[in-house]
Amino acid sequence: MSSSRPSVPPGPSRRDAALRGVRELLPATPGIFAWGLVTGVAMVKSGLGVDYALALSLLAYAGSAQLAALPLIATAAPLWLIFLTALVVNLRFIVYSAVVRPGFAHLHWNRRLWLGFIVGDVMFVRFTSLMRDEPDYPHKVAYYTGGAIANWIIWQVASIIGIVAAGQIPTAWGLELAGTLALVALLAPLCLQVPVLGGAVAAVIVSILGHSLPLRLGLLLGMVVGMAFAMLLERARPAASEAS
Amino acid sequence: MNDVYLWSAILLVTLATLVTRSSLHLLGERLRLPASVESALRFAPACALAAIAASDLAYTQNVLDLSLDNARLIAGLGAAAIQLGTRSMAATIGGGMAIYWLLRWLA
Numbered sequence: 387m388s389s390s391r392p393s394v395p396p397g398p399s400r401r402d403a404a405l406r407g408v409r410e411l412l413p414a415t416p417g418i419f420a421w422g423l424v425t426g427v428a429m430v431k432s433g434l435g436v437d438y439a440l441a442l443s444l445l446a447y448a449g450s451a452q453l454a455a456l457p458l459i460a461t462a463a464p465l466w467l468i469f470l471t472a473l474v475v476n477l478r479f480i481v482y483s484a485v486v487r488p489g490f491a492h493l494h495w496n497r498r499l500w501l502g503f504i505v506g507d508v509m510f511v512r513f514t515s516l517m518r519d520e521p522d523y524p525h526k527v528a529y530y531t532g533g534a535i536a537n538w539i540i541w542q543v544a545s546i547i548g549i550v551a552a553g554q555i556p557t558a559w560g561l562e563l564a565g566t567l568a569l570v571a572l573l574a575p576l577c578l579q580v581p582v583l584g585g586a587v588a589a590v591i592v593s594i595l596g597h598s599l600p601l602r603l604g605l606l607l608g609m610v611v612g613m614a615f616a617m618l619l620e621r622a623r624p625a626a627s628e629a630s
Numbered sequence: 631m632n633d634v635y636l637w638s639a640i641l642l643v644t645l646a647t648l649v650t651r652s653s654l655h656l657l658g659e660r661l662r663l664p665a666s667v668e669s670a671l672r673f674a675p676a677c678a679l680a681a682i683a684a685s686d687l688a689y690t691q692n693v694l695d696l697s698l699d700n701a702r703l704i705a706g707l708g709a710a711a712i713q714l715g716t717r718s719m720a721a722t723i724g725g726g727m728a729i730y731w732l733l734r735w736l737a
Contacts, residue, residue, distance in 0.1 A: 413718070413719035413720055414719055414723075416720070416723045416724070417719075417723055434636075435636075438636050438637075438640060441637075441640050442640045442643065445640060445641070445643075445644040446640065446643045446644045446647050447647065448643065448646075448647040451643055451646060451647060452643065455639065455643050458639075459636070459639050462635065465635070465638050465639060465642055468639050468642055468643065469642040469643075469645065469646055472642065472643040472646035472647065473646040473649065473650060476646055476647055476649075476650035476651070477650060478678050479647075479650045479651040480650050480651075480653070480654060481671070481674050481678070482651070482674065482678070483650075483651055483652065483653070483654040483655055484654050484663065484667075484671055484674075485671045485672075485674050485675070487654055487655060487658070490655055491658050491659055495656055495658070498652065498655035498656060498658065499648070499652045499655065499656060500652075501655065502648075502651040502652030502654075502655040502656075503647065503648055503651055503652055505651055507678070507679070507682070510675065511675045511679065514672075514674075514675050515675075518672075559731075560702070560730060560731075560734075563686075563702055563705065563726070563727065563730055564723050564726075564727055566682070566683055566686040566687060566702075566706065567705070567706065567709045567722060567723045567726040567727065568719065568722075568723055569679045569682055569683050570679075570683050570706050570709045570710050570713065570722065570726070571709065571713045571719040571722035571723065572675075572679055572719075573676060573679040573680055573683060573710070574710040574713040574714050574722075575713065575714065575717070576675060576676040576679070577676060578714075581673070582673060582676045585673045585676060585677050585680075586676045586677060586679075586680035587680075588677075589676075589677040589678075589680040589681040589684070590680050590681065590683075590684040591684075592681070593680070593681035593682075593684045593685045594684050594685065594688050594689075594694065597685050597688075597689055597692075597694070602685075604681075604685065605681045605682060605685055606681075608677070608680070608681035608684070608685075609674065609677045609678045609681045610677075612673065612676075612677030612680060612681065613670040613671070613673045613674055613677050614670065616670070616673040616676075616677065617666070617669065617670045617673070
């Protein structure tokens with residue numbers, strides 16, 4: 387998190403960058419693991435067979451979309467509705483990809499495809515911090531790839547354990563809270579600047595008010611309103627936001 | 631529920647994941663966003679995290695609970711304070727879970 391290694395020449399190798407990505411992802415392990423575990427358990431508890439649950443986890447790698455699709459699959463809902471639901475629940479990732487796009491623009495299309503596919507919330511935030519704080523860091527893509535692959539492995543291992551041992555995992559412990567706390571840990575330091583704090587507060591309010599909207603649209607709405615509000619705040623007090 | 635249906639559902643969820651996460655990457659340089667949108671995107675990480683965390687913490691089984699009885703909410707706020715004090719994610723997750731479990735045992 388606070389690795390302040392200066393990236394002066396000769397600079398880190400690609401391998402160093404990938405390892406740094408892994409290192410900066412690892413502290414989030416309890417959160418990612420708990421989330422994967424709970425998702426795995428939920429898939430089996432919804433009635434999905436172990437083989438299908440494993441396939442869904444390994445192929446889709448999309449916690450919230452998987453969870454949203456489960457009740458639909460369990461009730462044999464139309465396939466188009468399942469697709470639409472997964473699409474809408476995933477919408478925040480369109481914004482994520484718009485944010486990190488400049489960092490990948492120079493790569494071949496098939497690498498961009500899979501770099502987009504392996505994004506997770508934690509590595510997304512870490513990568514944007516790196517782009518902001520160390521714009522000249524070489525091997526940003528290796529940094530991202532290392533952390534994102536570590537995230538994938540941790541999530542899949544946890545999810546598979548959850549699927550296979552669904553009966554033995556105590557759901558009453560509220561383990562999924564650990565995943566949310568990992569996001570809180572990423573969020574808190576970002577809010578030390580006024581426009582960001584204002585945007586986050588707006589996102590919180592709108593997300594809470596919009597909770598009853600279908601397909602987690604309240605979440606997307608909160609995010610968009612928060613971004614717009616942060617912009618307004620920044621324009622209202624341009625001098626103060628030069629701190630970063 | 632037959633095999634074809636289940637496999638179709640799994641592949642469609644996968645496709646939805648790919649479309650949302652990678653389509654902008656595939657468009658690459660061809661898509662130009664307005665400067666104001668590009669600028670607002672800087673706030674996306676914090677706003678996304680805030681929106682997700684708020685709906686996770688403020689609601690218990692789809693019921694809004696902003697009272698001190700909501701152990702998850704208190705644990706979340708405590709975790710934010712721990713993060714700002716220690717800058718350690720391990721301490722934040724561990725401390726937050728400890729607060730949560732403690733409050734539940736006390737309740």
